[in-house]
Structure formats: C-alpha cells, structure tokens
Amino acid sequence: MKYAPTSQVSSTKFERSRVEDFLFYEAQLLDAWKLEEWRDLFTEDARYIVPSTDNPDGDVEMDLALIDDDIVGLRGRIQRLMSTWAHIENPRSTTTRMINNVRLWDDESGDLGVRCSIVVYRSRLAGTTSYVADVHYGLRPDGDSFKIAYKHAVLGHHTLREVGGVLSIIL
Numbered sequence: 001m002k003y004a005p006t007s008q009v010s011s012t013k014f015e016r017s018r019v020e021d022f023l024f025y026e027a028q029l030l031d032a033w034k035l036e037e038w039r040d041l042f043t044e045d046a047r048y049i050v051p052s053t054d055n056p057d058g059d060v061e062m063d064l065a066l067i068d069d070d071i072v073g074l075r076g077r078i079q080r081l082m083s084t085w086a087h088i089e090n091p092r093s094t095t096t097r098m099i100n101n102v103r104l105w106d107d108e109s110g111d112l113g114v115r116c117s118i119v120v121y122r123s124r125l126a127g128t129t130s131y132v133a134d135v136h137y138g139l140r141p142d143g144d145s146f147k148i149a150y151k152h153a154v155l156g157h158h159t160l161r162e163v164g165g166v167l168s169i170i171l
Contacts, residue, residue, distance in 0.1 A: 019114055019139065020102055022146050027097040027118075030170055035078045038170070043140055043147045046071050050133075050171060056154045066155075077170075093169055094123040111138040111149050118153075122169055132156035133171050 029038040042048070049060050050067040060068065069077055080086050098119045107113035114137040122129050138150030153171040 016102060016104060018144075019104060019112070019146070020099070022139070023099050023102065023114070023116060023137075026148075027099060031095050031097055033082075033092055035081055035170070039074050039078050041146075041148050042071055042074060042151075043149045044071055046074070046148055047150050048074055048148075049150075049152045051152075051154060053155055053157055060152070081170075089169070095169055096121045107138055109138060109149075111140050112146070113137070114139055118171065120169065120171060131169075131171060135171065 026038065026041060029035075029041070048067060048069045049065055051058055051060065051063070051065045053066075055063050058064075067077075081089055084090055098121075099116050101115075101117045103115045105113040116135050116137075118131075118133050118135055120131040120133075122131065133153045133155050135154075136150070136152040137148060139146040140149045155171075
C-alpha cells in the first residue's frame with residue numbers, strides 16, 4: 001500500500017470527525033483490554049504490521065518485522081494476550097493512548113488511507129514507558145463506520161531498549 005500523506009481525500013463522503021471517532025473508539029477498546037472487540041474491527045483479509053526498529057522502511061513482504069499478522073495471526077495474538085500464557089502481561093499493563101495529526105486520502109486500493117501519530121503510555125509496577133508511532137491505516141467503509149483492512153505502525157524508537165526491551169501491547 002502506498003501512502004500519500006500530502007494528498008487530500010477527493011470525495012466528501014469521508015468526514016475527518018468520523019474517522020477520528022473511529023480511531024478514538026479503537027484506542028478506547030485497546031486501553032480497556034477489550035481485545036476481542038478490537039479484533040472484530042478488522043476485515044477478514046486484514047494485516048497488522050509493526051516493522052523492526054532497525055528497518056522501519058523495509059519491504060513488508062521481504063524483511064523481518066516485530067509483528068506481521070493476518071486475521072488468523074491476530075486471533076492467536078488476542079487469545080494469548082487474554083490468557084495467562086502472556087506472562088509479561090499478567091497482570092495486564094495499564095495503557096493510555098493519544099492520537100493526533102490525523103490525515104486522510106483516497107487510497108489506490110479503494111480504501112480510505114489514514115495516517116496519524118500516536119503515543120501509548122504503558123504503566124506497570126516498574127514504572128511507565130512511552131511508545132511513539134506513526135500509524136498508517138487502510139479503512140474500508142462498513143455501514144456508518146469502518147473496518148480496518150491494514151494497520152502499519154512504525155515505532156519512533158531506534159531500539160526497543162528505549163521502551164524496556166519489549167513490545168507486549170498492541171499499538
């Protein structure tokens with residue numbers, strides 16, 4: 001998927017406020033650990049990618065990524081995080097997300113392209129860490145809302161050591 005953050009949405013059918021409300025709803029689900037409801041926001045052909053910090057602009061088809069899940073992978077990730085098998089998230093982290101700089105454009109795939117910046121504050125007994133990411137979405141209209149066809153979150157960190165060495169939460 002190509003990103004065109006400087007172009008505008010050519011049609012008026014997508015209002016920025018509708019898209020922002022959807023992104024805020026997604027953040028609310030993740031912060032409340034309603035991960036199964038969050039998973040249901042994705043299309044059946046969806047993909048969720050977090051590239052490695054040492055190659056954030058790499059080819060997602062060829063290069064190693066921290067996360068590269070299709071819908072089956074997302075289901076497995078959610079199942080593990082909701083179980084006691086995800087030891088690092090037992091007890092669960094408390095997270096708070098901030099979303100800003102939302103940009104929209106018509107994507108060549110027919111989906112709505114969205115780009116935003118996020119900060120996720122993750123609190124655990126050892127303290128609070130901050131994850132910063134540039135997130136690209138492919139949103140597919142679904143009634144008066146959207147489904148996520150593509151989510152690509154590029155961490156704004158040189159290494160994971162900056163954030164405690166782990167990425168055990170969903171961005």
